[in-house]
Amino acid sequence: MLNLVGSRRGHFCDGISRRSFLKVGGLAMGGLVLPQLLRAEAAAGVGRSHKSIIMVFLSGGPPHQDMFDLKMDAPVEIRGEFRPIHTSVPGIEICEHLPRLAGMMDQLVPIRSIVGSEGRHAAFQCQTGQTVKRQPAGGWPSFGAVVSKLQGPAAAGTPPFVGLAPRMRNATWADPGQAGFVGQAHAPFTPNASGEVNLTLNGIDLETLGDRNALMQNLDRLRREVDSSGEIAGLDAYHQQALGILTSNRLAEALDLDREDPKLRDRYGRGDNVNAGYGDAGPLQNDYFLAARRLVEAGVRVVTLAYGRWDWHGRPHGTNFENARDHLPQLDIGLSALLEDLQARGLQDDVSVLVWGEFGRTPRINKKGGRDHWPRVSCALLAGGGIRAGQVIGSTNRLGEHAETRPVHFQEVLATMYRNLGIDVNRATVNDFHGRPRYLVDHSLYQPMPELV
Amino acid sequence: MAACFCSQTDETSLLTTNDLPAMEPTHIFRHPNAAYGAAFSPDGKRLATASLDNTAKLWSLESGDELLTLRGHGDGVCAVEFLDEGKQVATASLDKTVRIWAADSGTLLASLSGHQNYLTSFAVSADETLFATGGFDNVARIWQRRGGATLQVLGGFGGPVYAVAFAPSGTELATGCEDQSLQLWDVATGQVRRTFEGHSGVVESLAFSPDGGTLAAALGDQSVRTWDAASGRLLATCTGHTGVVKCVTYSPDGKRLLSGGQDGTLRWWDAASGQQVATVRGHANSVYDVAFSEDGRSVASASFDRFIKVWPTPA
Numbered sequence: 001m002l003n004l005v006g007s008r009r010g011h012f013c014d015g016i017s018r019r020s021f022l023k024v025g026g027l028a029m030g031g032l033v034l035p036q037l038l039r040a041e042a043a044a045g046v047g048r049s050h051k052s053i054i055m056v057f058l059s060g061g062p063p064h065q066d067m068f069d070l071k072m073d074a075p076v077e078i079r080g081e082f083r084p085i086h087t088s089v090p091g092i093e094i095c096e097h098l099p100r101l102a103g104m105m106d107q108l109v110p111i112r113s114i115v116g117s118e119g120r121h122a123a124f125q126c127q128t129g130q131t132v133k134r135q136p137a138g139g140w141p142s143f144g145a146v147v148s149k150l151q152g153p154a155a156a157g158t159p160p161f162v163g164l165a166p167r168m169r170n171a172t173w174a175d176p177g178q179a180g181f182v183g184q185a186h187a188p189f190t191p192n193a194s195g196e197v198n199l200t201l202n203g204i205d206l207e208t209l210g211d212r213n214a215l216m217q218n219l220d221r222l223r224r225e226v227d228s229s230g231e232i233a234g235l236d237a238y239h240q241q242a243l244g245i246l247t248s249n250r251l252a253e254a255l256d257l258d259r260e261d262p263k264l265r266d267r268y269g270r271g272d273n274v275n276a277g278y279g280d281a282g283p284l285q286n287d288y289f290l291a292a293r294r295l296v297e298a299g300v301r302v303v304t305l306a307y308g309r310w311d312w313h314g315r316p317h318g319t320n321f322e323n324a325r326d327h328l329p330q331l332d333i334g335l336s337a338l339l340e341d342l343q344a345r346g347l348q349d350d351v352s353v354l355v356w357g358e359f360g361r362t363p364r365i366n367k368k369g370g371r372d373h374w375p376r377v378s379c380a381l382l383a384g385g386g387i388r389a390g391q392v393i394g395s396t397n398r399l400g401e402h403a404e405t406r407p408v409h410f411q412e413v414l415a416t417m418y419r420n421l422g423i424d425v426n427r428a429t430v431n432d433f434h435g436r437p438r439y440l441v442d443h444s445l446y447q448p449m450p451e452l453v
Numbered sequence: 454m455a456a457c458f459c460s461q462t463d464e465t466s467l468l469t470t471n472d473l474p475a476m477e478p479t480h481i482f483r484h485p486n487a488a489y490g491a492a493f494s495p496d497g498k499r500l501a502t503a504s505l506d507n508t509a510k511l512w513s514l515e516s517g518d519e520l521l522t523l524r525g526h527g528d529g530v531c532a533v534e535f536l537d538e539g540k541q542v543a544t545a546s547l548d549k550t551v552r553i554w555a556a557d558s559g560t561l562l563a564s565l566s567g568h569q570n571y572l573t574s575f576a577v578s579a580d581e582t583l584f585a586t587g588g589f590d591n592v593a594r595i596w597q598r599r600g601g602a603t604l605q606v607l608g609g610f611g612g613p614v615y616a617v618a619f620a621p622s623g624t625e626l627a628t629g630c631e632d633q634s635l636q637l638w639d640v641a642t643g644q645v646r647r648t649f650e651g652h653s654g655v656v657e658s659l660a661f662s663p664d665g666g667t668l669a670a671a672l673g674d675q676s677v678r679t680w681d682a683a684s685g686r687l688l689a690t691c692t693g694h695t696g697v698v699k700c701v702t703y704s705p706d707g708k709r710l711l712s713g714g715q716d717g718t719l720r721w722w723d724a725a726s727g728q729q730v731a732t733v734r735g736h737a738n739s740v741y742d743v744a745f746s747e748d749g750r751s752v753a754s755a756s757f758d759r760f761i762k763v764w765p766t767p768a
């Protein structure tokens with residue numbers, strides 16, 4: 001969250017005495033505050049044309065066979081409760097609880113054969129393409145951090161990488177994408193990570209922030225107080241730039257969904273702020289989809305968000321199918337709204353949307369009505385970014401146990417995302433802690449998916 | 454949390470059968486996560502609801518307002534009941550505890566613990582002196598409400614105990630299990646008195662008729678069945694649900710049965726014949742609990758779709 005605090009001698013409108021310190025709490029990326037970030041970004045330079053990625057992480061491992069790869073020829077203990085429906089692309093069928101996505105299948109690419117999961121309950125592999133084991137010093141950077149490093153901000157006053165995940169009990173699901181060895185300057189801006197609902201600027205909420213007069217009065221007061229102490233002169237260019245971000249309103253406006261037409265917000269489905277499932281995963285917050293669109297429109301290159309709790313082992317926390325009946329329609333509403341909105345704004349070729357989880361789920365339904373972890377194969381959904389949509393990639397065997405054709409590794413998907421951003425995974429590198437150049441994916445094995453480019 | 458009083462709609466279609474006019478809920482309430490339980494206060498003015506969001510809530514049926522949220526459980530709340538003419542509320546939670554709260558202030562008054570795994574079923578004896586619970590530790594427990602002492606630990610189950618129900622006399626307890634067993638226990642001795650047969654599937658919910666003569670079960674085989682409690686003879690089989698039947702209860706006069714199921718429907722049955730009287734497709738997901746008001750004029754349904762709805766009882 002944003003916090004702007006003033007002089008220890010002064011008292012602001014909330015009556016609380018503040019220390020003379022400019023802090024951008026929500027922009028504190030792994031302990032680094034915004035000025036440091038901007039300093040680092042400056043070294044990275046500004047990128048080329050503005051392409052963006054929105055990555056939706058389905059925390060917990062979504063059931064591939066109940067979403068995009070229904071197994072109607074399997075026995076009932078594997079087949080499950082759902083029926084497939086036709087889509088706008090003849091021959092492609094998906095779950096009955098995803099009717100809106102089915103209607104726009106010509107814009108989508110379900111991948112039915114994601115392989116290489118290390119089976120860990122974490123966003124890590126979706127964020128980095130790498131496994132947690134045997135990491136280099138500093139850790140693997142997430143793709144958002146790599147993009148931040150390579151391309152920098154696309155627009156003044158807008159960070160290149162934003163993670164919308166709120167705080168969760170399971171921190172590995174809340175992971176918006178770590179900076180790793182590219183450095184904390186490239187960690188995401190995480191406006192929801194503090195668990196607070198609203199941005200605050202010296203106690204000013206978003207509503208007040210929208211009131212430029214009130215905002216400027218407060219900032220002017222801050223400036224006067226800091227100036228009188230001589231401390232403003234000590235602010236380096238990056239601090240001043242941070243102040244510029246705050247006063248530009250660009251980021252705050254992007255996150256202020258009240259500026260949207262309520263009808264459009266309704267179309268996205270709004271959603272809940274309460275974390276889903278056991279409270280340890282992300283909420284079914286469809287506002288995040290809308291916020292993601294507003295952020296990429298404002299110049300953010302990579303937006304990540306965690307959506308729902310997909311770890312459905314069964315009773316007493318609801319069967320796999322009860323949870324799916326709960327989650328799938330809401331995902332269907334939010335995701336379809338996002339894709340329609342991007343299309344309506346002409347952004348469909350500039351913004352890539354990637355939806356996936358850390359692994360799939362067991363073919364056999366357990367005694368509690370759940371499906372357990374199944375790292376051997378999982379699914380993903382791609383859209384936008386100028387890819388060749390309206391096709392399914394890969395297949396699993398009759399029981400959904402393993403990839404039968406065209407296994408697709410996590411790194412191939414991320415290589416495709418990099419390609420959509422204009423980054424050549426055969427050439428681009430980032431230096432690790434030892435100054436050694438590292439490729440973004442293991443490009444000897446994994447390339448952008450040729451079916452899509 | 455939005456409290457809704459005849460104003461909020463969801464996408465659930467309401468369908469009635471048997472030529473009844475379309476039925477509309479009189480109240481709609483919502484938790485931010487699945488709703489697992491509902492109970493009317495004895496005076497019919499409040500509704501208590503239990504949710505997988507780890508809370509129970511009290512709602513005014515007069516104003517539609519949310520009155521109170523009972524926080525403190527560490528996992529989903531699977532059942533809720535009013536005690537002492539509505540002055541207290543008991544909640545049972547997957548966190549393995551039963552808690553008693555002051556219904557006016559939400560103050561926690563007592564907490565009972567003993568289960569070694571998820572607690573998933575809960576019942577209060579008619580005189581409110583005893584509690585019964587069942588859990589994923591494959592046991593049922595009978596507790597003294599005052600002091601929380603365990604009177605009996607009932608074992609021998611081959612799976613989680615999904616259902617417990619006291620006979621109106623308080624001397625017998627029925628249990629239903631994932632292993633499909635349906636048994637009647639002597640509360641004083643902890644011995645099995647009778648086993649009920651003739652069904653297949655998990656026993657999801659149990660209810661005694663107000664006179665104690667009949668035991669009804671909601672079953673995984675998509676049926677509701679009734680047995681003569683004294684002899685164990687199967688009396689009726691109610692069919693019509695198109696999925697697991699999750700919950701069942703008797704009307705206060707004992708003439709109707711009400712069930713809710715995985716198919717999102719509430720179904721009213723003639724208790725004697727087992728004939729379906731009315732159906733409403735009230736929810737978009739499994740119905741986990743149904744309850745009659747004490748005057749029998751209203752029913753409440755709690756669903757995994759997060760909604761709790763109050764309906765008029767069909768004529």
